[in-house]
Amino acid sequence: MTGATGATSAPLRVIVVDDEELARRVLCEFLRAHADVTVVAECANGFEAVKAVSELAPDLLLLDVQMPKLDGFDVIDLIGNAVPVVFVTAFDSFALRAFEMHAVDYLMKPFGAERLTAALERARERIRSKLAQPLRAVVGAARAATAPVNRILIRDRSNVHVIPVEKIDYFESQDDYVAIWTGGRSYLKEETLGELERLLSPDRFIRIHRRYLLNITRLAKIEQSLTESRSAILQDGTELPISKSGYARLREIL
């Protein structure tokens, strides 16, 4: 792996992501003028982008925000903040607000070669100083506009799973990860239960326990044991603990 970190002379390995062929074309044309930049992949959608990032480990992502199926924020949701990003957008007030709020770099279409050069300069600076971008916060701020989310994205190496929220039975917190349980299977996602709770519809997903976020439609019954503690029995027979505050939340909604 030939990471550019540290070495100033090493070429910057860039992935260009945009669903419009013309938009990719103009970016690549501008980038050709930079001898120290190599475009290692051009991606026409988010799936290709996630795959390319996994396989090529680029130094920088030039990422369009508005794309089909997986938009720019979904891509960040899946790849985390491992790769510095310069966002590209035509006009999206929510996205722009999120970028401004967290001071991440972005290009507004249409942009000129000079503007791109300046963005590349700042990206290099960031890579040299090894400063991570607050990308999760950007996604959180941008998603606040579209919440509640109606699907969960999971990356499995270079593959992406899109799980509609109604197919999810419950979420289980596991250290830095969240296990997403659906039909007896589970997927791991680097995420906190609190963040998920904030993004999902509060009418459907209830935090029944510090470690569990339950899809209320899966609840079959609540069992009370002798020791005052309660547990939720799901339709498939799974038993989950209910905390005191979790029980209060459940009672409120039922």
Added chain:
Amino acid sequence: MHPILGNGRRLLIYLLAWVLVGALLTVALREDGPWLITLAFLIPLCLVFGFVALSAGYICRAFPLDVRARIGNLIVVHLVAGTVAGGIWIALAAAWARAVDWLSNSTGGSALADSQALPLFMVAILLFWLAAVCHYLLLAFEASREAESRTLELSLTAREAELKALRAQIDPHFMFNSLHSISALTTSDPVAARRMCLLLADFLRDTLRLGSNQRIPFTEELQLVDQFLAIEQIRLGARLRVTQTLDAAVARCLVPPLILQPLVENAVLHGIAQLIEGGTISVVAQCAGPMLTITVTNPCDPDRQRSRGVGLGLELLRKRLTTQCGVTEGLRAVEAAGSFCATIHIPVVT
């Protein structure tokens, strides 16, 4: 200027009414004097008094019958005005009686004026009050007409504002993306770049132009949609495909401007652009009897993230169809199984 004095026809009708009053008075007040003298005495008197009675209009304007009017004041004002008018009438009658005497070489005029002085005075007061009542009615009628025209004016202003808003609705997203495409084409394909510039200019010009009309030929709306789709096709490439099925009869229809364009724009923005493989937008327009039906169908991603504010365009269009075509169910939008279908159903206007 008094509304009656300002209009010759009205003045003539008004004076004819006073001639009639004079004739009625002649029948009522004639004693044994000759008809001709009584008529000659009363009709000119009534005609002159007609002008005196017009002054009631100024009094009515000065003391309007509205919620703030004090009834006591009104009564006093009209009692005084009526008495004064009666006095004027009696004085006029006395003077005219002498003239009639002199002209007819008799004493018929002054005999009548003397013997009927009190009835004449009472009649004058009543006539003056009648004139006041008529003036109040006229004022009320004027006020209601003014209110009506004000309402009409307001609704016209509102409609104009709506159209202005409509024209400002040109999606900034569409504009910036199109400009970016042009920027990309300038070096790689200058001919295509110029073509797109011209398409964009035509589209903007036509949107502004058509938006200011109440009704436009449906063919013009279709042309606007074609321009829009041609631009989007350059941007989205093979992802955007279009089919059109049009009845020959729809070419003659007149429709409110910008009713199909927002639907097609939605179909691109929320439909085709959200699909990796793209899809086909189908536009169907047909006349069935008295109704024009326009349908836009496009594939869509049922799992797409829906941001807030989506659906406002459809809501606005629905309202416009209600106010401009008088239909409550002018627009139906249905999404099912990855397909979105919007239907406009409005009366045919040719």
